[in-house]
Every structure is written in C-alpha cells, then in structure tokens.
Amino acid sequence: MRLGPVAAIAASGVLLLAAALAGCPGGAEGGGCEGCQGCCAGGQCQAGTAATSCGLGGVTCSVCPAGQACQAGVCSGGSGTCPTGCTLNGQCLPGTQPSACGPPGGACQICSAGAQCLNGSCGTPTCQGCAGGCCQGATCLPGNIDSACGGGGAPCANCSASALTCDANTRVCKSGGGGCATCTTGCCDATQTCQPGNADSACGLGGSPCVDCTISQQRCDVSAGKCAGCPNCTQGCCDRQTNACAPGNTEQACGAGGAACENCAARGMKCENAKCVPLCDCSGQPNGCCFGSFCVQGTADTACGGGGMKCTDCAQHTAKCDANSRLCTGGCPNCLFGCCDVLTKKCEPGSSAFACGKDGAFCQNCQQHNLKCDQISKTCGQ
DSSP states (O other): OOOOHHHHHHHHHHHHHHHHHHTSTTOOTTSTTTTOSSEEETTEEEOSEETTEEOSTTEEOBOOOTTOEEETTEEEOOTTTOTTSEEETTEEEOSEETTEEOOTTSBOBOOOTTOEEETTEEEOOSSSSOTTSEEETTEEEOOEETTEEOOTTEEOBOGGGGTOEEOTTTOOEESTTOTTTTOOSSEEOTTSOEEOSEETTEEOSTTEEOBOGGGGTOEEETTTTEEESOTTOOSSEEETTTTEEEOSBSSSSBOOTTOBOBOTGGGTEEEETTEEEESSOOTTSTTOEEETTEEEOSEETTEEOOTTOBOBOGGGGTOEEOTTTOOEEOSSTTOOSSEEOTTTOOEEOSBSSSSBOOTTBBOBOSGGGTOEEOTTTOOEEO
C-alpha cells in the first residue's frame, strides 16, 4: 500500500524517535543500547546508578549484592561485603592488579598506562629497588608490619592508625582480624575484637588474648588484667594474694561464699560471722573509737578515731588528734591538701590507693583493705 506524502513523513519520524530512544536511558527495547551512557538490561538502556541496574559505558547492568550500593557505576558496600579486596561490577577481586586496583571493601579502579597498583591505589614507586617492600620517604622497608605496610615500592601505610593490621603475605592493610591493632587498654577476643578486658568472661590488659575466668570459676582482677579467685571456695573466703581458700573466720582473712577475704585487723575491726565488725559496742557513742574493748570519745591524741573502729595513737607519730575529723594530723607541717606518710612524714597528694587522705591527716592504705581511694573525697571506699 502506498502512503501519502504526509503519512510517509510521519512514519519516518516515528522510526527516528524509536531509534533515538533505544540509545537513551529508559528508552524502548529493540535498539541494542547503542550509544548508551549507562548500562544495558534486556535491550533497554538504564541510567546505571541504581543497585538493581549498575554500570556505565553501555555494559550489561549488574545487580549489586545485598548491602552494596551503586557508586559511579560500580557496586560497592564497605569491608563487610568484600573484606579481602575491591568490588568491580558486583565481583569481589583481590584489588592488587592495575586492571582492578582498590582497598579492602572499596571500589576497584583501572590504573592508567605505566602506573602500578600500590597498596590498593594506583601510583608509581617513590623509592628505587623496593619491589618487595614499601617506601618510607626514600627508604625501602620490608612492608610487613602494622606501622609500615605495603609492597611493590608503594608508600608505606600505617595500618595501626585505622585499627587495622598488615597482612604479612599480601602486604595490605586488612580489616578482618585487625580490630586489635590499637587495643592497648583491654584484651583481644577470638574474633580479633578489642574488649574492655574487665569482664569475667573476657579478662585481660594491653591487647593480650582475652581469658574466660568463668571456666575456672574465677573472677577478673581488673587492676592486674588476669583471672583471680579460688575455684570451688564456697565455705570460706578467697585470699587475693595467694588465690587460696581461707576459712574466713580470722581478723586477717574474714569472709564467706568465696568472696575476697577482708583484713579486719587492718581496718581496726574484728571478724564476726564472716564479717568485719567494730571491736567494741559504740552504739551509745557512734562517733567514738574502740580502746581495747571499751568505746571512748576518740578525740584524745593517744586514742583518736571514730565509727567504732580501733583507736589510733597519734602521739606516737608526733601528731595530734583532730577533734572534728577524729583523724591524726600535724605530722607533716603545711600539708594542707594531701595526706602525711606515717613513716616518712612526707606530704603525699592523697589520691593514691596506697596513700589516700587529705587535710594533712595520716595517709590510709586503701589497697590493703581491698578498697579504692575516692579521687574527690580522698577517702577509702568501694
């Protein structure tokens, strides 16, 4: 059938429009995606920026794996999806070749002519004759340590700065197992994750492997970063110094149920029913102290103290009893803010567990009582 001039022109316009659409993003099918700047899916040109259709330059669209996004036509989603290399069109590649170069978890890039893939990025060596290591300025280093990692003459990378470790074989910073690179205060668990190190199930210090103290029915000694306690000590108390189970009924080792023994004698108290209690009955004079089995006022230089604890003889230390605080004072002249060492008569800051106190009073050894020195009140406590 012959078409009239107007119909022929209209028909040819439709054909041209269809051909144009075939080469445009979102165009109609059947054009072969010629000239497509995005990616091609089922003969249809897509923008190439979506996770369900990712790609540029007319390549076949890729569907990014779960957790990844399409970035500049490349699927990328962080170290969790490709922890050992870089991603290119949805594929996880080593990331060590010029044709696909990139850091762990990043997007691969194609290096330009003459460039090398150096430590996950395209570049040229900065020092000569360093094919097996990395360059620290003009110095060639082995490239197999956390603080100077790299190969092929690449600039050395400091993996530790990013809490990573250097893979001694690939000489590339890696995230898998690298979480303990800067673990200096806690411990490193089986998954290479830095833990605080103060839990019974994960105990340790200085980046050492975490230890599960509960396996041996022990507890974590946070200050020492190691397990301590007495397994199966249910009747008495646990001597923290020897980790031996004590009966728990003496002034020097008082306690029950496997708890840490208390030194009642050092606190001026006695052990009664596995608990430290005052030496005498000061219920009628709660601010007094025990002079033997008698409760006295606690303000005399030879019998100073309060709270029903054992009186202290301040006079033998050339000190006096403060009637308000009921503490020995005056052994260290002009010691206004710290405490006075009873032996050296030296004024200490008063914030240490071994020398705790203030206002010139004699220092108390909190550590001896398994207590801590409160940094504000400068008194021994839990």
